[in-house]
Amino acid sequence: MADYDIFELGNVVLQSGATLRGAKLAYKTYGRLNASKDNAIVYPTWYSGQHTENEWLIGPGMALDPEKYFILVPNMFGNGLSSSPSNTPPPWDRARFPGVTVHDNVACQYRLVTEKWGIERLRLVVGWSMGAQQTFEWGAAYPQMVERIAPFCGSARTSRHNFVFLEGVKAALTADDAFQGGWYERQPTKGLRAMARVYAGWGFSRTFYRERLDIEGMGFASLEDFLVGFWEGLFLPRDANNLLAMLWTWQHADISANPRYGGNFEMALGAITARALVMPGQTDLYFPPEDSEYEVAHMPDAELRPIPSIWGHCAGGPGVNPADVKFIDEALKALLQS
């Protein structure tokens, strides 16, 4: 029994020029849309994550309270539930799955929100990491619709350094001959494990490792136990082509890649009229605070509030550190009341 629904998008022409035929957007909702349709929140997923992996920030008494809000979690294309290399029929399957941008994702989420429910205003868009990238995109692409955004541990455009980090992840995954250029019948597990190890150095901070939080904080028995148990365990169940599809989306994230802005990044930032609370992780190694500072400086109604955490990128999720969850949750509460 699937715990989510599918919105049939039909044929979607993508920014890359390809068409995603019979596109499907998988989503889950929490809470009820009220009569005036003004209690909706959109909360997109992160790299490789699915809607259930967003639930650590949803709950009674939390900012994202299903008793007050109608919370919609759309699954990002490529994540295995929405249209992905692993679930798209030939000839557009696997290695032929087209490049889907963050803009494409959000345009389809917009259709879901407006066509299915007739929602005209969103109380909030919020997300972690690539979820933050989709959040920025909502603000830039549909400024009239979004009252508030809260992107955390993410950026409005993928930086060149972040792009290079991802090149390393991709190279490790595809170095495995079992990948077969994407035409594998069995997952390239050696490559998946290799990419997990590459990721491990980036996902948490230097201080996290120095203070042995893999052991003292997360309860693993040793560093190797953590590398296998947390990191390999995170990526091994995922499909390689799906991971590469989302990686492509990530590498091409740019809110100004939109005819309205013509590649002018500062203009796109300036168009985000939503009240914005931008929360980088203070020790995030690949979405560093200085990129968020630049973005906030070019947005008309934005506040920068770094998460004072030594958990690196994982200050933002997926709910691994209770103190960070509390910080984010309280910030969202205040934002929603403003």
Place this chain on the structure above:
Amino acid sequence: MADYDIFELGNVVLQSGATLRGAKLAYKTYGRLNASKDNAIVYPTWYSGQHTENEWLIGPGMALDPEKYFILVPNMFGNGLSSSPSNTPPPWDRARFPGVTVHDNVACQYRLVTEKWGIERLRLVVGWSMGAQQTFEWGAAYPQMVERIAPFCGSARTSRHNFVFLEGVKAALTADDAFQGGWYERQPTKGLRAMARVYAGWGFSRTFYRERLDIEGMGFASLEDFLVGFWEGLFLPRDANNLLAMLWTWQHADISANPRYGGNFEMALGAITARALVMPGQTDLYFPPEDSEYEVAHMPDAELRPIPSIWGHCAGGPGVNPADVKFIDEALKALLQS
């Protein structure tokens, strides 16, 4: 015609318990040892580097001036010139090459310096990155012999985060089936290229990439041109087992792994009586300044002087940024005059 010499070490019993039989230490000297034998400087090599790749910091008018000093550059074991997986005869060749520590390296360098030349005091030991690790080791293992040390962009012990970064490098290299567990007849070029891409995100800083110094500073035509031309070009000519042997050395670097200190890191740091100038790169992603701060705080005669550079780890080498070379060279001049 080789431009270096070989010091025959005989059979060397290693910290790992193995014996490096017929061990060879390749080295090159610059300048002449004076009659009182008090003008010697040791300048070990870095990860994957050979003596010629240290020469950017040697020259007339520079701190390391061959007209004044006798500069000895010992090649690290595993680098293809000193005993390495690629040049050791069976049965200790290739994947069977034993683990060699930084301590083992320096103990052999000590023999070269004392047995071959009868040198009793070193004016300076200096090095970048793993060369810095050997420099710290000289200070801790032979405190009576070393007057000054100048480790830059390196650490006295490999941090847990740095260890994890290297796990990613190793996983990418060995994910290539052509590696064949180290028993390849042809180099695993896909794995070498993958490790180069993993390395690319770590070797330079986020600001380096943000300011497009790959293009504006180093003259590459594009980011991809840089990834292939600089990074793949750096590692592709090297032997995979050699790279893994040096990576093992790096992961196990620890000046306190010495019977004298019994794993007490602070005690080992406290034993470094040499005047020390410790220069981390201000934006180094894997040998971060905070680790150097800790070390300096526990050393009796040490000064911390971060290299004010946005070139990340490559602030320290191999001579890619003239401003950084000047900063390091001037610091070394002052240190040598002190």
